[in-house]
Amino acid sequence: MTSTQSVSARTPVERHWAILVLGWVLVIFGAVLLAGGIWLIVLGGSWYYGLAGLGLIVTGALLNRASMAAVWLYLVIWLATVVWAYWEVGTDWWAQVPRLVAPTLVLVLILICIPGLTGRSRRQTY
Amino acid sequence: MTRFTLCTASALALIAAHPILAQDTSTSSSTDSAPSAAAPADTAPNAGSSDVTTSATDTGSAGQAQPDAAPQDTSDETSQGDETSQPEGAAEDTDQATNAGLGTAPQAQPEVGENWPFYGGDSNATRYSPLNQITPENVGQLERAFVYRTGDMPSAEAAGKYAGETTPIEMNGALYMCSAKNVLISISATTGEENWRFDPGVPDEAIPYSASCRGVTAYTDPTAAEGTPCATRIIEGTLDAKLVAVDASTGAACEGFGENGTVDLWQDIGERVPGWYAVTAPPVVVRGILVTGAQVKDGQAEDAPSGVIRGYDVKTGELAWAWDLAAPDQNIDGPPEGEVYTRGTPNMWTAAVADEELGYVYLPLGNSSVDYYGSNRSDAENEFATSLVALDVTTGKPVWHFQTVRHDVWDYDLGSQPTLIDWKGTPAILLPSKQGDLYILDRATGEALTPVGEVSDLPQGDVEPDFISPTQPVSSWHTLRKEPLQELDSWGFTPIDQLWCRIQFRRANYDGYMTPPSADKPWIQYPGYNGGSDWGSVAVDTETGVIVANYNDVPNYNQLIPREKADEMGLVPIDEQAKRSGGAEGAGDAQAGSPYAINVNAGWRSELTGMPCTRPPYGGIRAIDLETGETIWDKPLGTARNNGPFGIPSMLPFDIGTPNNGGSVVTAGGLIFIGAATDNLFRAIDIKTGETVWSDVLPAGGQANPIAYSVDGRDYVMIAATGHHFMETPIGDYMIAYALPEASK
Numbered sequence: 001m002t003s004t005q006s007v008s009a010r011t012p013v014e015r016h017w018a019i020l021v022l023g024w025v026l027v028i029f030g031a032v033l034l035a036g037g038i039w040l041i042v043l044g045g046s047w048y049y050g051l052a053g054l055g056l057i058v059t060g061a062l063l064n065r066a067s068m069a070a071v072w073l074y075l076v077i078w079l080a081t082v083v084w085a086y087w088e089v090g091t092d093w094w095a096q097v098p099r100l101v102a103p104t105l106v107l108v109l110i111l112i113c114i115p116g117l118t119g120r121s122r123r124q125t126y
Numbered sequence: 127m128t129r130f131t132l133c134t135a136s137a138l139a140l141i142a143a144h145p146i147l148a149q150d151t152s153t154s155s156s157t158d159s160a161p162s163a164a165a166p167a168d169t170a171p172n173a174g175s176s177d178v179t180t181s182a183t184d185t186g187s188a189g190q191a192q193p194d195a196a197p198q199d200t201s202d203e204t205s206q207g208d209e210t211s212q213p214e215g216a217a218e219d220t221d222q223a224t225n226a227g228l229g230t231a232p233q234a235q236p237e238v239g240e241n242w243p244f245y246g247g248d249s250n251a252t253r254y255s256p257l258n259q260i261t262p263e264n265v266g267q268l269e270r271a272f273v274y275r276t277g278d279m280p281s282a283e284a285a286g287k288y289a290g291e292t293t294p295i296e297m298n299g300a301l302y303m304c305s306a307k308n309v310l311i312s313i314s315a316t317t318g319e320e321n322w323r324f325d326p327g328v329p330d331e332a333i334p335y336s337a338s339c340r341g342v343t344a345y346t347d348p349t350a351a352e353g354t355p356c357a358t359r360i361i362e363g364t365l366d367a368k369l370v371a372v373d374a375s376t377g378a379a380c381e382g383f384g385e386n387g388t389v390d391l392w393q394d395i396g397e398r399v400p401g402w403y404a405v406t407a408p409p410v411v412v413r414g415i416l417v418t419g420a421q422v423k424d425g426q427a428e429d430a431p432s433g434v435i436r437g438y439d440v441k442t443g444e445l446a447w448a449w450d451l452a453a454p455d456q457n458i459d460g461p462p463e464g465e466v467y468t469r470g471t472p473n474m475w476t477a478a479v480a481d482e483e484l485g486y487v488y489l490p491l492g493n494s495s496v497d498y499y500g501s502n503r504s505d506a507e508n509e510f511a512t513s514l515v516a517l518d519v520t521t522g523k524p525v526w527h528f529q530t531v532r533h534d535v536w537d538y539d540l541g542s543q544p545t546l547i548d549w550k551g552t553p554a555i556l557l558p559s560k561q562g563d564l565y566i567l568d569r570a571t572g573e574a575l576t577p578v579g580e581v582s583d584l585p586q587g588d589v590e591p592d593f594i595s596p597t598q599p600v601s602s603w604h605t606l607r608k609e610p611l612q613e614l615d616s617w618g619f620t621p622i623d624q625l626w627c628r629i630q631f632r633r634a635n636y637d638g639y640m641t642p643p644s645a646d647k648p649w650i651q652y653p654g655y656n657g658g659s660d661w662g663s664v665a666v667d668t669e670t671g672v673i674v675a676n677y678n679d680v681p682n683y684n685q686l687i688p689r690e691k692a693d694e695m696g697l698v699p700i701d702e703q704a705k706r707s708g709g710a711e712g713a714g715d716a717q718a719g720s721p722y723a724i725n726v727n728a729g730w731r732s733e734l735t736g737m738p739c740t741r742p743p744y745g746g747i748r749a750i751d752l753e754t755g756e757t758i759w760d761k762p763l764g765t766a767r768n769n770g771p772f773g774i775p776s777m778l779p780f781d782i783g784t785p786n787n788g789g790s791v792v793t794a795g796g797l798i799f800i801g802a803a804t805d806n807l808f809r810a811i812d813i814k815t816g817e818t819v820w821s822d823v824l825p826a827g828g829q830a831n832p833i834a835y836s837v838d839g840r841d842y843v844m845i846a847a848t849g850h851h852f853m854e855t856p857i858g859d860y861m862i863a864y865a866l867p868e869a870s871k
Contacts, residue, residue, distance in 0.1 A: 043632035098624035
């Protein structure tokens, strides 16, 4: 990850390739989840996957613009995922594997991206 | 399906209003081919929860037991017509049994303890040993006493079709066993040194679904002088459908038995199609009559080999009687010249249990051919399919039968060997089913001694709604079955494959327990055909009154394939196949002669990852209080160490609860020994707590029932590690015995 410390508030930084890759991966995964999620909704199933897919696409797009908003949006998605997962299966940890492991891994990757995102310093001015 | 979408509340109300309306209470009505006639016409089946809405329980005549010797039954002609399913009164037919003098007097049975003289331990098949040297305190010191290899490993042609499932017997310091392909072997029970072997020369082409030989049967002639050849004989049934008897001390064929020690079971079955008709379970001896059924490979054709049960003079191999359930009188001494036993009838592929005292053999029957379509079955098939049948070996006629599934279209064969127990003073039989139900029946009458409930208003589907029974019996005493699946039970590795499983769940027909087959969409069968309780059966600690039951907890994802499409796919039965297909049972089976082929996704696994589409556990083990039927403890069985996505072992040591095949042995030392799970561990479990207190990694899958025995004061436990192709465990040929170190015993 980049160790750039002097990010200006208003000027776009050079976007790190890893952030771009993560952004596109999230867009692709999000598209798969959205498509399958819509199918599932049509079949009368859970709305989680469609909504999470949509959220992932937007998160990915924001990452591609190196926007700090990606972090905040994904944090909301992740927290909602945790709440939803607990509501569905509680403390059955084997059942939580597909619900929480991959989304938490994505959270960690996004958090690692923070130094390369814009918007941090703007928040610092508050 | 739309007429089955009314609300649960109204269904419950209907059930409450008609607690016994849908039950057959007389012998005659029970043989109706259209059970819907006995059900409310305007039923409003409830989805999902139908299996928990049992009606008021009953323990009397409204249960499933049907006396087969009913006094009012005067019908003599049973070969045709709607009376076919009512066999005659046994009393008037005693003189029809051939070989007078056979099967008349009970013989003393060898006891379990130092020896393990029967497949199921003792003659009651309790799988309980009174040995107590090995305890939860010292089991940690257990070490291998010997490892013996049978040498029977699959050839290139037989690769992917091996599942030994072998349980030896032990008598007086010698172990007797059969290898996967029926080589009879005796080894020293203390050193593993080979005493003798006898190879009946089973060809690879005879392997049906699996090369399995679950066990052998010993018989000692009480009239023969010790040392006479075959005074004690070891008997097995083979994959190429022979009964083979050899001398226990030398392994030499018993010349007085059949032709040079062999009886050909293909006799009067019909065209020999290797692999279609095979014996995989040990026969049983009742009052000198050797009783066997055979496995008829599932899913091939309506016109399949008969499920006839035959009794032979254990000394001479002469046919004593044949029970052809569709022609019991005509074929009792074998079919007339030029005819064969009735084709396509329910068979018995698993082990029966003998009742020397009553002279009965209890036969756990499977389903009729073909498994997933039934409209063209005969009344006799419908009467006896998926039933436990008590057959009087002195007459060759059924005495009673107890049906666990009405009009079975789910392959819910009775797979477990039942266990004879004393139930509060009554000689009883404990019957586990693939649906996980445990029934306790009176041995003499077949009447249920524990409550039998009934689920009603079941969905009848679009394929054959007139055939599908709207009601089914369940045990209200104890069941291993879990709640119906929901979408949120879908599993996977990531949200993406979990989503795919959820889509599959929503695309399928699923109305809970006993959802009938469908062709327009897949349907979910839960529990799947792997159980519940399968051939591993249950163990019963008769001293403390505890049932130990391991079980599978996996659905199947199935779909009927219309004939035209099946033809396009090239699905043909076994007698038309150029090359034999391997794979899971039902995964593209022709069901020739019926309108549909069948495709089973056993265990409902994701095409994306190979992982199960439902969350763990996939198998467990449970201790049940025999007095009350209450669960003492229930644990997942099997760790995740050997499983993972894309077939990669995860090496995770956590108890995930894997599918399992094979049963347990319980010892008076307070331990349960069991392999069975797909993690290749052989473990000892403290029967009081359910905690695993010792385990050993086997060199191959432990899909076999272990045994316990003692020689010269040293107790042993033993398991075959022979693997299982369907359980996807490594194949081996190992027989491994364990004991405490010599010094510490």
